[in-house]
Amino acid sequence: MQKPVQLKDGVYWVGAIDWNVREFHGYTTSSGSTYNAYLVRGEKTALIDTVKAGFFPEMLGRIESIMDPAEIDYLVVNHVEMDHSGAIPMFVQRAPRAKLLATDNGIKALQRHFRMDLPIQKVKTGDEIALGNKTLQFLEAYMLHWPDSMFTYLKEDCILMPNDGFGQHYASHHRFDDENPLETVMDEAAKYFGNILMPLAPLIPPLLKKVKKMGIPIEMIAPSHGVIWRTHLDKILQAYTDWSTGVAQDRVLVIYDTMWQSTETMARAIAQGISEAGVENKLIHVRRNHRSDIMKEVLGAKIVAIGSPTINEGVFPTIGELLIYLKGLRPLKKKGVAFGSYGWGGEAIPAINDALKGMGIEVIDPGLSVMYVPGEDDLEKCVQLGKKLAASF
Ligand code: FEO
Numbered sequence: 001m002q003k004p005v006q007l008k009d010g011v012y013w014v015g016a017i018d019w020n021v022r023e024f025h026g027y028t029t030s031s032g033s034t035y036n037a038y039l040v041r042g043e044k045t046a047l048i049d050t051v052k053a054g055f056f057p058e059m060l061g062r063i064e065s066i067m068d069p070a071e072i073d074y075l076v077v078n079h080v081e082m083d084h085s086g087a088i089p090m091f092v093q094r095a096p097r098a099k100l101l102a103t104d105n106g107i108k109a110l111q112r113h114f115r116m117d118l119p120i121q122k123v124k125t126g127d128e129i130a131l132g133n134k135t136l137q138f139l140e141a142y143m144l145h146w147p148d149s150m151f152t153y154l155k156e157d158c159i160l161m162p163n164d165g166f167g168q169h170y171a172s173h174h175r176f177d178d179e180n181p182l183e184t185v186m187d188e189a190a191k192y193f194g195n196i197l198m199p200l201a202p203l204i205p206p207l208l209k210k211v212k213k214m215g216i217p218i219e220m221i222a223p224s225h226g227v228i229w230r231t232h233l234d235k236i237l238q239a240y241t242d243w244s245t246g247v248a249q250d251r252v253l254v255i256y257d258t259m260w261q262s263t264e265t266m267a268r269a270i271a272q273g274i275s276e277a278g279v280e281n282k283l284i285h286v287r288r289n290h291r292s293d294i295m296k297e298v299l300g301a302k303i304v305a306i307g308s309p310t311i312n313e314g315v316f317p318t319i320g321e322l323l324i325y326l327k328g329l330r331p332l333k334k335k336g337v338a339f340g341s342y343g344w345g346g347e348a349i350p351a352i353n354d355a356l357k358g359m360g361i362e363v364i365d366p367g368l369s370v371m372y373v374p375g376e377d378d379l380e381k382c383v384q385l386g387k388k389l390a391a392s393f
Pocket of ligand 1: 079081082083084145164224225
């Protein structure tokens with residue numbers, strides 16, 4: 001077992017590494033994940049969050065290598081989702097004097113999750129708990145990404161512990177950002193944002209402003225998943241500012257499914273037109289790419305072209321699934337277009353257009369449909385559509 005890792009004097013990572021998780025409520029976690037819990041030792045001791053239930057022994061072992069868990073005074077519950085709270089019933093058995101600290105919504109969620117008597121104390125924004133030479137300060141982060149969500153700030157050490165915020169599903173035996181390949185970590189942070197936080201993105205800039213207004217210096221951001229930010233804080237904070245305000249690249253994603261390669265042939269011709277116009281683009285076959293990976297790409301691109309054959313008077317089921325997922329995640333400031341082949345009805349194009357408009361994506365062309373198999377003239381229209389997209393930034 002990896003030993004606890006010290007963040008600062010008296011502050012330790014005591015969480016768990018989940019090397020093998022590959023699915024997280026519909027999100028592929030190809031790099032695994034970590035469940036970060038932090039032990040803060042002043043004259044009193046607080047544990048910040050726990051871990052997924054099955055990882056309790058791993059967390060407990062790390063705590064026991066530092067102190068007797070029975071002497072822990074507080075458990076801060078920043079978020080009640082099971083990957084952070086699952087170990088609570090076992091933890092309270094081993095730390096009977098620990099008082100749980102949670103928001104009002106956190107208390108309700110704890111009661112609904114565990115249906116057991118827990119010693120809970122409510123905390124709200126601005127409240128502080130003095131541990132004796134260390135102070136915990138709380139900031140409610142309503143709907144980031146659950147109603148109960150909360151950030152904890154460790155005043156003397158200038159460490160922000162924002163739970164899911166700034167996290168990544170990324171397993172590594174290194175705990176800090178500067179010990180891991182930054183591009184990979186940023187990629188996982190983008191995927192995390194695109195799949196978990198994007199629908200709530202408008203809440204992020206006001207929260208970041210509130211943090212700034214509180215005038216709290218931040219030397220470390222210690223999230224509940226992935227690496228701890230101690231060196232590249234500017235980079236992740238800038239990325240969150242960009243992602244939460246819809247800043248993206250001049251880039252077109254051509255996302256499609258295909259029955260007999262007609263829609264795929266169209267997709268390639270559209271991409272050719274975009275490339276000929278000198279604009280970056282990517283072809284994404286929805287059955288070759290998981291929707292959670294596609295969302296990371298959507299986060300970073302300004303335009304999406306969605307292609308589907310017409311089947312049973314509508315869109316291909318995989319495209320329907322993608323559109324539902326996309327709608328729920330509410331991407332900001334995107335433009336879009338529909339294309340696809342059909343045999344007789346051609347209902348897929350209007351269905352995609354309606355879906356795009358319904359989720360606030362600006363439809364920049366009525367769309368392009370081709371009967372059965374595209375000929376030379378059809379493919380030229382696809383190339384021209386690609387050029388039109390490339391000129392639409
Ligand atoms: Fe990492 Fe919302 O749980």
